[in-house]
Amino acid sequence: MFCNKARNWINLERDGMLPADKLIALEKHLDSCAECRAYREDLATMNRLLGAADAEPPANFEWKLQLRLNRALRQAADDGATPWVAPRNDSLRWLRGFGAAAVVGLAASIALAVFVLPGGGVAPASLDPAVASLPSTSAERAVAVAGETRSPSVKGGPAAGTASISPVNRSAGDPDRRTLSLFTRPGSSRGGLLGRQVSVSGGSAPTRYQGMAGIHNRADLEMISRLSRENSLLRAEISRLRLIVGQEEALNDSTNSALLESVGNE
Amino acid sequence: MGLIRMKDEFRDLQGAVGPVADLRDEDLIAQVQQGHKKAYDEIVRRYKGRLYSFILRMVADPVEAEELAQDTLIRAYIHADKYREIAKFSTWLFTIATNLVRNRVRRIKRQPRMLSLDPAPADDEIPLDPPAPDSDPTRSLEGRELGRIIAEATSQIPEKYRVPFLLREVEELTYEEIQQVTGLKLGTVRSRINRARTRFRKLVKPLLRNESILAELEALEARMDEERN
Numbered sequence: 001m002f003c004n005k006a007r008n009w010i011n012l013e014r015d016g017m018l019p020a021d022k023l024i025a026l027e028k029h030l031d032s033c034a035e036c037r038a039y040r041e042d043l044a045t046m047n048r049l050l051g052a053a054d055a056e057p058p059a060n061f062e063w064k065l066q067l068r069l070n071r072a073l074r075q076a077a078d079d080g081a082t083p084w085v086a087p088r089n090d091s092l093r094w095l096r097g098f099g100a101a102a103v104v105g106l107a108a109s110i111a112l113a114v115f116v117l118p119g120g121g122v123a124p125a126s127l128d129p130a131v132a133s134l135p136s137t138s139a140e141r142a143v144a145v146a147g148e149t150r151s152p153s154v155k156g157g158p159a160a161g162t163a164s165i166s167p168v169n170r171s172a173g174d175p176d177r178r179t180l181s182l183f184t185r186p187g188s189s190r191g192g193l194l195g196r197q198v199s200v201s202g203g204s205a206p207t208r209y210q211g212m213a214g215i216h217n218r219a220d221l222e223m224i225s226r227l228s229r230e231n232s233l234l235r236a237e238i239s240r241l242r243l244i245v246g247q248e249e250a251l252n253d254s255t256n257s258a259l260l261e262s263v264g265n266e
Numbered sequence: 267m268g269l270i271r272m273k274d275e276f277r278d279l280q281g282a283v284g285p286v287a288d289l290r291d292e293d294l295i296a297q298v299q300q301g302h303k304k305a306y307d308e309i310v311r312r313y314k315g316r317l318y319s320f321i322l323r324m325v326a327d328p329v330e331a332e333e334l335a336q337d338t339l340i341r342a343y344i345h346a347d348k349y350r351e352i353a354k355f356s357t358w359l360f361t362i363a364t365n366l367v368r369n370r371v372r373r374i375k376r377q378p379r380m381l382s383l384d385p386a387p388a389d390d391e392i393p394l395d396p397p398a399p400d401s402d403p404t405r406s407l408e409g410r411e412l413g414r415i416i417a418e419a420t421s422q423i424p425e426k427y428r429v430p431f432l433l434r435e436v437e438e439l440t441y442e443e444i445q446q447v448t449g450l451k452l453g454t455v456r457s458r459i460n461r462a463r464t465r466f467r468k469l470v471k472p473l474l475r476n477e478s479i480l481a482e483l484e485a486l487e488a489r490m491d492e493e494r495n
Contacts, residue, residue, distance in 0.1 A: 050436050
């Protein structure tokens with residue numbers, strides 16, 4: 001056996017990878033080769049030297065680890081509670097911003113989908129330009145207003161089973177006010193056209209709804225109202241979580257200051 | 267540990283875990299996944315020394331090594347839910363450590379090198395060139411700590427050989443585990459370990475036949491055994 005091959009086998013033997021039959025052949029070679037024997041002994045001694053050179057971490061390693069872990073957890077909580085706020089030192093900030101914009105856009109699309117007639121009755125271009133130009137958050141607020149401000153009023157409308165449309169009355173200088181009422185046949189899936197004034201009839205007193213047009217029926221209004229309530233609840237929860245994080249931060253900062261002071265005095 | 271109050275969701279459930287010292291690493295991390303902080307404390311106790319030692323041999327800077335070891339343990343905590351018992355916990359942990367070290371080394375390489383205006387070497391630097399055959403090896407090693415010599419020798423092994431070498435020699439990971447940690451093929455792992463051994467042997471050859479060094483090594487090993495028991 002050549003020494004190169006023997007040394008390879010010695011390495012495998014050290015790592016427990018040498019088959020038994022090759023081990024016998026290796027031992028036979030080592031019986032007659034002092035250099036390879038020295039190599040095997042050197043590998044063993046090297047391993048002992050490496051083991052003896054183990055370094056111990058500093059005494060305050062765990063204490064510092066705890067501080068850094070707390071900080072990392074606070075950062076993770078902050079990022080989760082306020083996704084629309086760009087996280088610090090984050091190279092993927094743009095992706096989070098894109099994600100947040102996508103969520104807001106989706107919410108606005110869902111709200112707008114309520115106002116689009118099934119079967120494509122109203123093309124997006126027919127949207128009231130003042131409404132279409134609102135930013136997404138304003139659009140959400142407009143939807144919330146539609147659900148929250150419901151003022152029943154009797155309006156002299158057409159007889160049940162008929163639909164009638166009249167132009168929207170807008171107050172000058174107040175572009176956000178859209179007062180409209182709906183005319184719709186009972187059970188009909190078609191709602192009013194955007195920007196138009198219709199009143200609900202169908203055997204009951206018509207109800208005036210303030211806000212964006214194109215609402216089909218009471219179910220849609222209830223959904224808008226529910227979404228608005230959920231939105232408010234989510235905002236309240238986020239505020240609560242931020243308060244907790246703030247309190248934790250204050251507690252940890254004061255504790256950390258005390259600890260740092262005590263370490264500094266040692 | 268535990269001096270600073272944790273958030274509710276990370277607070278340890280006292281008494282719900284039981285004694286942790288006898289648990290396997292994989293069982294400990296499973297408890298960490300459920301929010302048991304005592305299990306995490308035990309993981310830190312078991313691995314802080316090994317991680318620090320391993321990383322110190324890679325970066326040769328105690329401050330950096332401490333920071334990277336802590337980063338490894340923090341990541342293990344935050345991403346505990348990502349661990350699956352497909353591989354050993356130690357393999358997973360050392361994978362995190364190796365990746366962090368690699369990233370740090372890459373970042374250091376990209377930074378402009380600071381040139382020293384003083385061309386003379388520092389007084390305490392003793393080159394590890396192989397001594398002349400007839401010279402007394404102990405003369406050049408006078409006044410030097412054994413650990414520091416070994417660390418210097420280790421730092422002269424190229425990084426790509428050093429990682430598998432240390433994982434095998436010090437951490438006693440198998441070839442397959444080293445393969446998982448480093449992402450290298452099995453044959454590459456084997457050849458890099460062999461090359462590192464050859465290189466390291468050349469660097470520390472003066473020590474390998476030195477009677478006083480070997481005696482010191484034996485005394486050190488006896489002391490370490492006593493401390494462990």
